Amino acid sequence: MFQLPTVQFTQEQEQFRLDVRTFLQDELAKGTFTPKCDSWLSGDDPEFSKLIGQKGWIGLTWPKQYGGQERSTIDRYILTEEFLAVGAPVAAHWFADRQTGPLLLRYGTEEQREYFLPKIVKGECYFGIGLSEPNSGSDLASVSTRAEKVEGGWIVNGQKIWTSNAHLCHYMVTLVRTSPFDGKSKHAGLSQLIVDLHAEGITIVPIKFLTGEHHYNEVFFDNVFVPDSMVVGEIGNGWAQGLAELAFERSGPERILSTFPLIDELIQELKRQNNLEGLQQASKIVARLWGLRNLSIGVAQLLESGNGDDVSIPAALVKALGTKFEQSIPEITRLIIQTYPTLDAHRKIDRFMAESILHAPGFTIRGGTSEVLYGVVAKGVVAQ
Amino acid sequence: MSEMKDMIVDVVERMLKEKVDKELVDTVEQGHWAPELWELLKENGMTDVAITEKNGGAGGDIEDLLNIVRLTGKYAAPIPFTETTFANYLLEFTNLQVIEDLATYMLCPNQAFSLENGKLTGEAIQIPWARHTKHLVTLANSTEGTHLVEIDLSQAEIKLGSNLAGEPRDTVIFQHAKVSQVSPVLSSDDVHAITTLHSAFQLALMTGAIDKINDLTVQYTKEREQFGRPIHRFQLVQQHIVQLAGETAIALAAFNNVTEALQMNNQNSEVAYARIRFEEVIQAVTTISHQVHAAIGTTHEHSLHQFTRRLWSWRDEGTSTSYWTNLVATQLLENSGDSLWEYLTSFSSNSPLLKVEG
Numbered sequence: 001m002f003q004l005p006t007v008q009f010t011q012e013q014e015q016f017r018l019d020v021r022t023f024l025q026d027e028l029a030k031g032t033f034t035p036k037c038d039s040w041l042s043g044d045d046p047e048f049s050k051l052i053g054q055k056g057w058i059g060l061t062w063p064k065q066y067g068g069q070e071r072s073t074i075d076r077y078i079l080t081e082e083f084l085a086v087g088a089p090v091a092a093h094w095f096a097d098r099q100t101g102p103l104l105l106r107y108g109t110e111e112q113r114e115y116f117l118p119k120i121v122k123g124e125c126y127f128g129i130g131l132s133e134p135n136s137g138s139d140l141a142s143v144s145t146r147a148e149k150v151e152g153g154w155i156v157n158g159q160k161i162w163t164s165n166a167h168l169c170h171y172m173v174t175l176v177r178t179s180p181f182d183g184k185s186k187h188a189g190l191s192q193l194i195v196d197l198h199a200e201g202i203t204i205v206p207i208k209f210l211t212g213e214h215h216y217n218e219v220f221f222d223n224v225f226v227p228d229s230m231v232v233g234e235i236g237n238g239w240a241q242g243l244a245e246l247a248f249e250r251s252g253p254e255r256i257l258s259t260f261p262l263i264d265e266l267i268q269e270l271k272r273q274n275n276l277e278g279l280q281q282a283s284k285i286v287a288r289l290w291g292l293r294n295l296s297i298g299v300a301q302l303l304e305s306g307n308g309d310d311v312s313i314p315a316a317l318v319k320a321l322g323t324k325f326e327q328s329i330p331e332i333t334r335l336i337i338q339t340y341p342t343l344d345a346h347r348k349i350d351r352f353m354a355e356s357i358l359h360a361p362g363f364t365i366r367g368g369t370s371e372v373l374y375g376v377v378a379k380g381v382v383a384q
Numbered sequence: 385m386s387e388m389k390d391m392i393v394d395v396v397e398r399m400l401k402e403k404v405d406k407e408l409v410d411t412v413e414q415g416h417w418a419p420e421l422w423e424l425l426k427e428n429g430m431t432d433v434a435i436t437e438k439n440g441g442a443g444g445d446i447e448d449l450l451n452i453v454r455l456t457g458k459y460a461a462p463i464p465f466t467e468t469t470f471a472n473y474l475l476e477f478t479n480l481q482v483i484e485d486l487a488t489y490m491l492c493p494n495q496a497f498s499l500e501n502g503k504l505t506g507e508a509i510q511i512p513w514a515r516h517t518k519h520l521v522t523l524a525n526s527t528e529g530t531h532l533v534e535i536d537l538s539q540a541e542i543k544l545g546s547n548l549a550g551e552p553r554d555t556v557i558f559q560h561a562k563v564s565q566v567s568p569v570l571s572s573d574d575v576h577a578i579t580t581l582h583s584a585f586q587l588a589l590m591t592g593a594i595d596k597i598n599d600l601t602v603q604y605t606k607e608r609e610q611f612g613r614p615i616h617r618f619q620l621v622q623q624h625i626v627q628l629a630g631e632t633a634i635a636l637a638a639f640n641n642v643t644e645a646l647q648m649n650n651q652n653s654e655v656a657y658a659r660i661r662f663e664e665v666i667q668a669v670t671t672i673s674h675q676v677h678a679a680i681g682t683t684h685e686h687s688l689h690q691f692t693r694r695l696w697s698w699r700d701e702g703t704s705t706s707y708w709t710n711l712v713a714t715q716l717l718e719n720s721g722d723s724l725w726e727y728l729t730s731f732s733s734n735s736p737l738l739k740v741e742g
């Protein structure tokens with residue numbers, strides 16, 4: 001069985017955590033944001049993103065020459081935990097910070113880095129994830145959106161779906177087929193393009209989430225021109241590049257903490273009631289949370305030390321276990337305390353319950369379903 | 385058991401299938417309802433099932449009525465059917481006059497209104513459909529004890545609210561409002577009987593929604609293809625299908641046993657066990673169905689959430705599961721001499737539901 005490294009924070013890191021926390025508490029007191037569950041994906045607030053950018057807290061680990069701070073992956077982990085714990089609206093810049101930046105640092109051209117990274121760091125440039133299509137969900141390699149070579153670039157036709165926040169994003173990293181589908185090696189011939197979402201030929205159609213909120217979208221491409229300079233990495237290498245992104249995507253604290261504001265409020269409520277028996281029940285949630293956190297931060301430490309190749313299996317495991325945990329929180333909470341969940345409830349715990357219940361189904365679906373992850377983990381464990 | 389049951393179920397299912405679609409259900413969340421659907425059911429006598437014929441009822445019995453309620457749950461019918469029919473059932477149960485118009489009820493003992501000289505005062509929250517109904521059948525406390533009263537809702541101040549599924553759950557406030565009918569003082573057994581019946585109506589609605597979710601999910605596994613095959617061919621999806629089938633079968637069987645036991649006035653602990661078990665059923669069924677549907681099931685456009693959100697709402701409304709776990713726990717304590725097996729198989733461990741003495 002693989003063993004993950006442990007992490008002890010330095011004094012500076014402990015201080016950094018406190019600084020971030022103090023800042024968020026101050027902003028909360030000022031009314032800058034309203035805490036909510038699932039805020040990293042469904043809490044978008046460009047003004048807040050810009051504020052975070054001003055603090056230097058986007059692209060924290062990136063080289064200084066692109067506006068980053070050259071801080072460690074663990075520092076970023078701490079920062080992210082603080083955002084999630086308080087339920088801050090970080091969704092607008094989330095994908096650019098988590099995925100696009102690291103992708104460009106690893107595979108992008110110098111020109112791309114110089115152009116995009118400083119904008120992302122300021123909290124002014126948002127990226128969407130253009131993977132899924134109507135007929136290609138779990139079977140992602142079957143995507144049929146295609147790009148054809150023309151003078152100076154590529155012409156894209158097709159459709160993406162479920163694109164979170166595409167209506168707020170400026171660009172989308174889009175997985176396209178650059179050579180015809182070959183049944184035998186379907187991972188070949190895929191490429192990643194940066195598509196300007198305001199380009200001619202793009203149509204973005206909202207899809208309402210089950211709460212009625214506008215969260216994700218369909219994105220249609222009708223002869224959209226993408227210049228050669230917007231190809232990420234190598235043509236035909238899109239699948240491998242995408243897999244590398246997944247380690248960042250799958251193992252972060254957001255796979256554990258989407259419903260943390262609810263856990264916190266549960267504990268507060270039980271404390272107000274002086275309910276020792278309830279707190280004993282809740283301590284089991286806390287212990288489960290900590291067990292998962294040990295795994296998740298261990299993966300972050302592996303990423304930090306550059307052992308990226310060993311990461312994909314534990315990262316998939318963290319996502320499979322972590323999302324199941326965060327999904328279970330409202331179900332456990334209602335066994336400990338009586339609630340009446342509604343989205344406009346006066347009582348905080350009722351509102352957090354409603355947000356958690358309604359968003360929970362997505363936790364074990366987005367970013368690759370649990371069933372697909374089980375396959376990855378099982379194969380990886382058996383192969384060891 | 386009424387011989388009409390199969391026929392009634394058949395007729396109502398056909399009507400609901402034809403008239404209730406996703407768009408119609410959406411209208412509830414937009415603040416409307418479906419009066420035409422109500423009229424259709426009324427014309428066909430379905431709103432008078434289980435009211436005795438001497439009171440102008442259409443015949444049929446509680447089992448028939450609960451099966452119609454189950455179907456309104458299965459189609460998420462946007463009408464106060466449960467509310468009106470159960471209000472009338474309670475009126476008959478307490479020997480009061482049944483009413484013609486739309487009605488709703490309030491049966492939570494700890495928000496009972498106060499009753500003084502035939503006037504009602506107080507505030508109650510989460511009253512289903514209050515804004516669209518004319519009468520309220522409610523528990524009320526006088527100096528003598530607890531009564532069931534019927535009152536005209538036009539005298540109430542109503543504040544709009546809704547549950548997680550967008551169904552009307554309003555706050556109702558009375559200030560010295562005149563009641564239309566008052567029952568004799570109810571014994572605690574009467575109140576328990578009313579609670580039992582109420583839980584049975586809720587189980588009926590839930591069973592319908594669970595059944596529908598199972599249908600939708602199985603259907604989807606045949607339609608959706610990934611990796612070149614329908615997803616029901618994947619073993620992990622098969623595991624979901626089996627768990628879902630198991631929970632749905634448990635729910636249907638529990639519901640059928642509840643209705644038959646009520647029908648024979650020998651309900652034993654069926655309602656208690658069913659209501660306790662439905663907690664797990666609802667958790668499993670909502671989680672599994674969404675997991676199998678994946679992204680499409682999280683959209684507003686898909687109808688799955690109209691049923692999952694109802695289950696997430698209904699389980700926290702009316703009598704909570706803890707009422708039933710307490711009851712079972714108390715009975716087990718009181719039956720300290722008996723073995724569990726004797727307790728489970730005894731006939732008289734729970735009092736039958738007798739009508740309130742007139």
Ligand SMILES: Cc1cc2nc3c(=O)[nH]c(=O)nc-3n(C[C@H](O)[C@H](O)[C@H](O)COP(=O)(O)OP(=O)(O)OC[C@H]3O[C@@H](n4cnc5c(N)ncnc54)[C@H](O)[C@@H]3O)c2cc1C
Nearest residue numbers: 131132137138162163164362366369371618675676678679
């Ligand atoms: C809230 C939310 C936000 C999202 N945001 C984005 C985004 O920004 N960009 C983007 O590209 N996508 C996004 N997605 C889409 C997400 O990546 C897909 O939903 C996911 O990959 C699953 O695809 P699908 O929904 O088509 O389900 P399907 O692949 O059709 O799966 C249906 C069911 O079958 C199961 N299944 C499929 N294949 C197998 C197998 N081989 N073995 C066992 N079981 C299997 C699945 O696990 C699932 O239970 C988002 C989804 C959600 C819910």
